[in-house]
Amino acid sequence: xxxxxxxxxxxxxxxxxxxxxxxxxxxxxxxxxxxxxxxxxxxxxxxxxxxxxxxxxxxxxxxxxxxxxxxxxxxxxxxxxxxxxxxxxxxxxxxxxxxxxxxxxxxxxxxxxxxxxxxxxxxxxxxxxxxxxxxxxxxxxxxxxxxxxxxxxxxxxxxxxxxxxxxxxxxxxxxxxxxxxxxxxxxxxxxxxxxxxxxxxxxxxxxxxxxxxxxxxxxxxxxxxxxxxxxxxxxxxxxxxxxxxxxxxxxxxxxxxxxxxxxxxxxxxxxxxxxxxxxxxxxxxxxxxxxxxxxxxxxxxxxxxxxx
Amino acid sequence: xxxxxxxxxxxxxxxxxxxxxxxxxxxxxxxxxxxxxxxxxxxxxxxxxxxxxxxxxxxxxxxxxxxxxxxxxxxxxxxxxxxxxxxxxxxxxxxxxxxxxxxxxxxxxxxxxxxxxxxxxxxxxxxxxxxxxxxxxxxxxxxxxxxxxxxxxxxxxxxxxxxxxxxxxxxxxxxxxxxxxxxxxxxxxxxxxxxxxxxxxxxxxxxxxxxxxxxxxxxxxxxxxxxxxxxxxxxxxxxxxxxxxxxxxxxxxxxxxxxxxxxxxxxxxxxxxxxxxxxxxxxxxxxxxxxxxxxxxxxxxxxxxxxxxxxxxxxxxxxxxxxxxxxxxxxxxxxxxxxxxxxxxxxxxxxxxxxxxxxxx
Numbered sequence: 001x002x003x004x005x006x007x008x009x010x011x012x013x014x015x016x017x018x019x020x021x022x023x024x025x026x027x028x029x030x031x032x033x034x035x036x037x038x039x040x041x042x043x044x045x046x047x048x049x050x051x052x053x054x055x056x057x058x059x060x061x062x063x064x065x066x067x068x069x070x071x072x073x074x075x076x077x078x079x080x081x082x083x084x085x086x087x088x089x090x091x092x093x094x095x096x097x098x099x100x101x102x103x104x105x106x107x108x109x110x111x112x113x114x115x116x117x118x119x120x121x122x123x124x125x126x127x128x129x130x131x132x133x134x135x136x137x138x139x140x141x142x143x144x145x146x147x148x149x150x151x152x153x154x155x156x157x158x159x160x161x162x163x164x165x166x167x168x169x170x171x172x173x174x175x176x177x178x179x180x181x182x183x184x185x186x187x188x189x190x191x192x193x194x195x196x197x198x199x200x201x202x203x204x205x206x207x208x209x210x211x212x213x214x215x216x217x218x219x220x221x222x223x224x225x226x227x228x229x230x231x232x233x234x235x236x237x238x239x240x241x242x243x244x245x246x247x248x249x250x251x252x253x254x255x256x257x258x259x260x261x262x263x264x265x266x267x268x269x270x271x272x273x274x275x276x277x278x279x280x281x282x283x284x285x286x287x288x289x290x291x292x293x294x295x296x297x298x299x300x301x302x303x304x305x306x307x308x
Numbered sequence: 309x310x311x312x313x314x315x316x317x318x319x320x321x322x323x324x325x326x327x328x329x330x331x332x333x334x335x336x337x338x339x340x341x342x343x344x345x346x347x348x349x350x351x352x353x354x355x356x357x358x359x360x361x362x363x364x365x366x367x368x369x370x371x372x373x374x375x376x377x378x379x380x381x382x383x384x385x386x387x388x389x390x391x392x393x394x395x396x397x398x399x400x401x402x403x404x405x406x407x408x409x410x411x412x413x414x415x416x417x418x419x420x421x422x423x424x425x426x427x428x429x430x431x432x433x434x435x436x437x438x439x440x441x442x443x444x445x446x447x448x449x450x451x452x453x454x455x456x457x458x459x460x461x462x463x464x465x466x467x468x469x470x471x472x473x474x475x476x477x478x479x480x481x482x483x484x485x486x487x488x489x490x491x492x493x494x495x496x497x498x499x500x501x502x503x504x505x506x507x508x509x510x511x512x513x514x515x516x517x518x519x520x521x522x523x524x525x526x527x528x529x530x531x532x533x534x535x536x537x538x539x540x541x542x543x544x545x546x547x548x549x550x551x552x553x554x555x556x557x558x559x560x561x562x563x564x565x566x567x568x569x570x571x572x573x574x575x576x577x578x579x580x581x582x583x584x585x586x587x588x589x590x591x592x593x594x595x596x597x598x599x600x601x602x603x604x605x606x607x608x609x610x611x612x613x614x615x616x617x618x619x620x621x622x623x624x625x626x627x628x629x630x631x632x633x634x635x636x637x638x639x640x641x642x643x644x645x646x647x648x649x650x651x652x653x654x655x656x657x658x659x660x661x662x663x664x665x666x667x668x669x
Binding site: 038042078081082083086087088089091092093095096097099100101102103104106107110217221222225226228229232266268269271272275276278279282283286287289292305 | 313442459475
């Protein structure tokens, strides 16, 4: 294997793993506060379609990403009202969100199906490209890839090095105790859920404006659900979640490289690899009950109602 | 003013029945507002959505044809849902049912010896159950979330079907379209009512409702499943096996979805296409909730959801609205239902702001 091929495999892995990293790190924060939001797929699709529409209207990826972020956050807020304030089952509300987001996105994206985005190359990239040796390498990846590392560092720092992060985790471990001490459990859970939604929105917008860049119905193709599995796979640790995201990015790219190398396997078999891999890693992690119980937030998925 | 939810001593029966109706009413109000917002006549839209699809005999037949898989799958899922077994892989289980039944008919059905259809029903049911057995096994043996596993398998089943109709099972005389040969006539459900597409497959859905009612309300295993859902420690203490609940709940869903797959391929489809389902596996989740996991409720909710599908199609043709509104309405409906359901277990108490301070001072 040549060096340039290795580099292109690594690059493709990073590019494919990034949407999973955003969605999974966002969900990780929500789950640490005790909220299990199964609706990532719906929020990602909403983020993808609004991101695509905004980007094609303004010709700017960044406005698209901001729009996708807001769409994801808005949908997460709807989920929060139903699951946190109105105490519905988080599983059921998450499924509702997934179905709702899918319907909403295909409705909004009706006029955009199959159209692709043509963006002018950014002027910043042109400048960076001038830097000798590392410049061309750096610009091969979109800034959102680098920003996801920043997000990872931020989430890691926030959860384990700040008081706010400790409080958030306390809410996820024992909302009743956190409430008794005087922490606003409901508000914290709202914020964590909305943050998770915003990151899912970014993941969707990245898919629709940077990764493909085009809009097709249901284009996330189960990545939202894979992100959910990644949080379990990473045993609720940001570093392991990020590693998992790239692992799956690698699996996704493997199918492209296998096709390119002319390996005579049906493309459908290669396309099903990420889903089968998800099942395999899920089984590997959860078969140890203690591993899950030691790491999962104790109150994950439980509604909290402070009846006073 | 402070609005508080105060727990009720016992769940409100009245709210349990009223909640789905309120959710439907709220969804309609939202639809009216949306219509006005985009400058459509809400009454015309309402007519196109709800009355015109079923104003003909043919339309009525379509209503029942679409309701059948929804009711069938929802009934199967409800058995798992009531013991907190979340099978959301019905879409894939339906696809596997269609693949197994369709494959059997394509390769072995010849002439009319009357065996084709029963064999397809067995094969389809087996395919659905096999696909549901994977998450059941992984959950009961390795504790892997049945939600994620069953969902992942939806994509795998979908890819398998598209591999088959693009590859080995593609009709050589099909002008290169990705579809199988049409099924032979003896592999199709007989039509029940002339001038419609209404076929004998709907009888299976009706039988499922009856069977579901017997199972849930009149059998010991139904009682065990219910207890498992309401209080797992109590169920374990009574010696009701959680693993059995997982297997039973998952397989019931797989069986129903597999049969629904047979119904599609031996009914309205008549051959295999790259997709076997129009999202019935997901919509059936909503049907199960809207019907309160109750057989009669599921029957009514399934008919209503089928009307939403037909209404979406009619709105696409007559009003040029995208048919995706159906999915949007489905999700909204479930949200409204879950939101209103808070009133089953809680009542709203409105108290003046900061009552404590007033009493103290």
